[in-house]
Amino acid sequence: MDDAVIRKIKKVVAGNFDKSFDHYQTFEEKHHFFADLTLRLAAACGLNKGCRVLDIGCGNGASAEILSRELECRVVGLDLSPKMIADGCRRIKDPRIRLEVGDAVNPQAILTQDENNFDAALYNASIFIIPDADKSLKAVAACLETGASIGFSFYPQILNREGTDLFALAFDRCDLPRPRTQVVTSYEKALKGLQACCSKVSESVWERPFSQEFLNDFFSIPAQSASLFPRLQYEERCQLITKLFAALTEDAATAKIVWRLAAGII
Helix, strand or coil: CHHHHHHHHHHHHHHHHHHHHHHHHHHHHHHHHHHHHHHHHHHHHCCCCCCEEEEEECCCHHHHHHHHHHHCCCEEECCCCCCHHHHHHHHCCCCCEEECCCCCCCCCCCCCCCCCHHHEEEEEHHHCCCEEEEEEEEHHHCCCEEEEEEECCCCCCEECCCCEEEHHHHHHHHCCCCCCCCCCCCHHHHHHHHHHCCCCEEEEEEEEEHHHHHHHHHHHHHHHHHHHCCCCCCHHHHHHHHHHHHHHHHHCCEEEEEEEEEEEEC
């Protein structure tokens, strides 16, 4: 992927998230999802109380908040979206948290001289929208202590008990064209990048029961709806999202939403 394409993707991603900051807060207040996912990822990374954490793709600070509240972590977060960062800075008045606009491939640009010694770096539901994820992982690793951990959580799968991809089934049932790809960086590429930086890489999953309400709410966030219907206007995306997940009603009893997690040690 050449530099011009990467710059274009990052501009689109930042724009999508600039349109999403209020949606994310409403969603999190209702579902407490990103907080729960953060604690799952923190456990996978073996985070202890008082850790110093670099939060890559921090959004409006939901991950940072729960890390500070539950684990007394000191968190520096960065995100491409100025509006997500502004919303987080407006809401969060925790001295252990600092959020800045920044690029995931150059975290050093936002760090002070005494901050290149983190105990962990987390990509909580963000690595799959970073086009140069391998470069980001290398740059982030340089900011960590020896023995520190890096972990990521990945874009959700919807699976039945046989492991069939229900995203594909829903698009087929609705006679809708599937997006060419729902992520910018694949799980396999992200995992390979993590393995290049870390030893003792482990993989795990977090499974949640199928919930049409949850999926409608999650994918109605503008940035997430763009992953399913990238060329449509937001209002049309929302209508199709309701239709898409309603097509899976007969599968609901045995389906699950699966988040993949990976973590390694520097």
